[in-house]
Amino acid sequence: MATQYGQYGQYGDYGDRSRQGEAPGAGAGGRRRHRLPAVLRAPVEARAWREFGYVLLSLPISIVLFTFAVTMLSVGAGLLVTFLGVPVLAAGLAACRGLGSVERARARGLLGLDVAAPEPLRPRGKGAMSWMGAVLKSGTSWRHVLYAVLHMPWAVFSFTVAITFWVYGWATLTYPLWFWLFPLYGGQDGLQLYGDDGHRVYLDNPFEITVTALLGLLITLATPWIVRALTTVDRVMVHGLLGPSRLASRVVELESDRGVVVDTAAADLRRIERDLHDGAQARLVALAMDLGLAKEKLREDPREAARMVDEAHGEVKTALQELRDLARGIHPAVLTDRGLDAALSSVASRCTVPVQVEVDLVERPAAAIEGIAYFTVSELLQNVSKHSGARSAAVDVWRVEERLMVQVSDDGVGGADASGGSGLAGLAGRLDAVDGILVVDSPVGGPTRVTAELPWRRGE
Template sequence: MTPEQRQLEHPRPHPARTIGYMVLSFVFRLVQFVLIVTGISVGVGTAVVWVGFPILLATTSFIRWSADRERGWAGLMLRVPLPPVERRAYDGEPVLRRWLIRLSDPTTWRDLAYLMAAFPLACVEFAIAIASIVLLPMAIWVTPWLGWLHGELAIALLGPNRTRRLEQKAERLQASRARGVDAAEAERRRIERDLHDGAQQRLVAVAMSLGRAKAKFDHDPEAVRELIDEAHSDAKLAVSELRDLARGIYPAVLGDRGLDAALSAQAAKSPIPVDVTVNVEPRPPAAVETTAYFIVGETLTNIAKHSGAKEAEVKVWRDDAHVVVEITDNGHGGAEMRPGGGLAGLADRAATIDGVITVVSPVGGPTVIRADLPCEW
């Protein structure tokens, strides 16, 4: 995973949260370090007389308990994505057997490695956090990066092991592929419905008008002229509907001139003012452009219908690995991603290329809808 992808999954924390984490963690880490080192030292030293085994058992339990607390604490303060850890089961086993299972569990040793590394780091972070309270630039720029780096350490040692991470990635890919298939099937049904209800009926009307004109060709020229005029009008409407349908599948302006021109054309049709900024050079793959185009189009339509917004802003930019689409409006907010809803449809469309949709919409607004679309998959 590239650094850019890592930062999308694990964003930098807020400076105030980072400073609070560094200051408060110092006390916890000091207690943890003293208890763990003392427990291991005393337990190993007295193991020959069996007294050390209960001490080592208690120390092992404390290590696992402390690591679980660290997972929740880091997730809350540093925005670190740390799912609950999966440990080896030992229900119904004798006490000594439980302890041996814990010792043979790699997660226990990764927990210990993190807790031992966290204390010296806490000393440095505490000093930096105290300095950051006085030096505002350090608080704004330096501490979030330190918090992000600490979060990366937590992910490496407290997160799932490599095998489990690969399994989770495979599960996400399988889910995204399934959602992609569902989205494609829904799109197919929409195209089929539009063809049946629109252009197909127009063409049937053309055929019927021409058939009636053919029957009257020899004895009623005036009626033939009217029927041909009617068929001509229906044919033009069918061509227009087919053109609109084709534009809905893949707009010509997108293929010819790229996202900037295509999104600007969308914004020009919006009933509310929309400011568009696009910087995606080098040009992303066609699948990414198409996904971004339809996400913006459907979002602007929803904004105009439901948000009560007076204006909106569309920003699209590219880093090395992703195209990021961000749509903001000043409406009343309260948008949610509900199953079967419009935002869920956007998420399904993004999932076809392993993209992710994020919605931030507090009551009262503003609403920000962000799509992170990978350029490689």
């Protein structure tokens, strides 16, 4: 099982993508393996025809979009000398946004490109003036207009190229089936390649017909890939101009991450409160009661009182150990004083299997990143102790440019479940809150390798 949370950054992916539990004859993602290579089956695949249909529809749709956008902009700009230009421009921009939703739906249906809707308008007040101001100030509105203007010349080019290759490819491929039409209805010997006053060249003998069909086959096989390359530009335009802006996407991501951080902090506070209430606090209450009883017994039975005080002394040691463990769970002193190397070595010493720790860092990252890396390793080593059945494990920490890499591996049974609701999923959420990534590579039978990638932030 290979699971990734977040997006792969520029530092590559981790581990092989061995897939478990796929049906025979299935490939990546459970898709059926085809006997024919992709280049041979592409001309008859539904995807090729959908992309070709997208290119065909792009021409009339782009002409409508271009005409509408240029007309509304021209009329609105011309009327700006009066107040009428403002509502005309606002209406034109709003209509372009609506037409953009149609284009996103078309790309979703024919290209399989799922582009989220851009951020909605947020007028600062109520009324038509506020709405028009929001439309005119929105960068998304102007990006939709830019799409309408730029897409038309590209649609003309892609339509011409796609139609030319598609028609010539299939026409020459099927030429042996219909070349007889020329002598029968046209009075010619076949398809004429060249002609002047002196002589003419026709495709009319078996050799020439066969070569023509083979050439048509090559063109037909290449056409779907040419059309796919053309639609790649359409994908870029739809994603870049009709989707949410990078800034808006980043704001939404940060808002989501903020919620994760708040929920995590609240969960940690509840855990600390529960540990104090059920652990050290309850033990100290019992200790106070025992000392009170020992005080009453002191005069009547000094020996019994001494025994009770001795038991209370043991309870004090236990309570102190629980408080130390709780403090270590909040933020260990060894991490603050000596850094990740010593702190992770301390965590590894408490693991039930031998753990080799290697930290290759010239300098320390920021305290927040250091703490997240520490607790990530702590939780992963707990999983190794409880669930892996491993005989050994390893922890590696290193830096790659501006990223802190943390990897925990073991030789256990594998099959780590990173689905929603599991501990690994919660850990991935914590990492994502600081722009981190969690990659789980745990095929059934092992080994397991979990890699965490955190942003490098220099410590003070």
